[in-house]
Amino acid sequence: MNAAVSSAFNLLNTVKKSGWDSWIVGGAVRDTLMGKEPADVDIVTSATEADWRKLFGRTVRVGQRYDTFLVFSNGNPFEVTPLKGTRIEDDLALRDFTCNAAAFDAGKALIDPFGAERAVKEKRLSAPGDPERMFQRDMLRLFRMIRFELCLGFTPDNRLDKTFRALAGGFDAAPERVQKELSALRPCVVSSALLELVAERTAFLPEPYHLSPDSLIHKHRFDFPLSELAWSLLFTEGNDRKGRKLGYGRRVRKTVARASKAKLTYPWSDEALYRLGEEAASAAAELLPVNKGPVRVAEQFAQLPIKHRRDLALLGEDIALFPASERKNIVEACEKFVLNGGTNERESLLRYAKERRKKWEQKKH
The missing domain is CATH 1.10.3090.10 (cca-adding enzyme, domain 2)
Structure with missing residues (x-):
């Protein structure tokens, strides 16, 4: 039994001493039946969030669905959801698949009304x-x-x-x-x-x-x-x-x-x-x-030769020499120049950029 599951059973027993029932449910039970270490542990409880807060000092609401909240023990977070129905069997009947429709009570007894253990085995x-x-x-x-x-x-x-x-x-x-x-x-x-x-x-x-x-x-x-x-x-x-x-x-x-x-x-x-x-x-x-x-x-x-635009040897002040409307084209032209064998040096790039702009101006006229 890993530390998270042990902590969860400790939580269940603390709550039980105060008069409420709680159960480990879902994937943690299925994983245990499969002989695997549970990745996380979910709990269903007959107590309210306020009751848990009184016992453990802090809870954190998880969205608005089903009034689910988190409680923490030994650094482990546990998702706690109010019991649906009046018995744990009512809650398990609403689970998705039979392999997930089982629970452990505070005494570590398996509650398996729908044959989860058999479903896991098969x-x-x-x-x-x-x-x-x-x-x-x-x-x-x-x-x-x-x-x-x-x-x-x-x-x-x-x-x-x-x-x-x-x-x-x-x-x-x-x-x-x-x-x-x-x-x-x-x-x-x-x-x-x-x-x-x-x-x-x-x-x-x-x-x-x-x-x-x-x-x-x-x-x-x-x-x-x-x-x-x-x-x-x-x-x-x-x-x-x-x-x-x-x-x-x-x-x-x-x-x-x-x-x-x-x-x-x-x-x-x-x-x-x-x-x-x-x-x-x-x-x-x-x-x-x-x-x-x-x-x-x-x-x-x-x-x-360059992996990102910031790898170009041009400085911001160099690019600022050109009209704002042309800067994007200037930078892209310099990138192309370097990627096709040109030298990635500041003076070389400035010279090339000015030549390119001159050619663009000539084409306009």
């Missing part, structure tokens, strides 16, 4: 009640089912699988919650076969959410697990609307859009690689067709 995914109602309580559970298939190696039973297929077309959820599930799914995809399973499952979801089977034509280049950027590129294909729907921020969407276009123009010149940036280039390289040969973005980027 690596079976099922609902503790009606699967349709279970999914409809939180549609994000459709994505969670995919994650449990991949990350835990569990297999949905026939009833759960049929319900998933029937309801998936109506999926919708807050973008930030979808993005969180996608991020949790990524490190579990460690083979082409598992990536194909993601494509197969998400094909039942509406268009913004599914992984197109077309993307799998490049699978033989994949070095699993994919990076976060390559993963987002695989789902969004550089489409900003899809990126928004999947909860990716503006910076990620812009980087992915560049990477999506760059896939079509490989191999890249030094100037093209510089404009693209190492981050976007690396993501694009992860998804290039195998017939493009070996891709060594890091090596090529390391050999560039």
